[in-house]
């Protein structure tokens with residue numbers, strides 16, 4: 001499953017998940033940073049666990065549930081996270097406004 005939809009692909013089992021997502025499914029939310037599992041720019045959820053997609057081989061995906069940021073932003077959890085981020089951003093922007101100096 002990819003973002004809640006059943007998907008079937010034919011790909012080299014040694015190719016990387018990040019390349020599959022970005023090149024074959026045009027899901028570009030996961031970015032390639034370091035390409036070696038250190039930065040997390042390529043993070044996705046695999047069976048509800050955060051993984052670095054640059055380290056996941058396509059051959060490991062059978063029966064797995066993958067959620068990218070594109071799928072996650074459609075969830076209620078993301079709505080709560082977004083509202084909280086906006087709320088605290090407003091607090092920080094007021095707290096550090098030039099009028100406070």
Ligand code: FES
Pocket residue numbers: 031032033034035036037038039040041042043052053054055
């Ligand atoms: S690109 Fe940096 S952890 Fe995957």
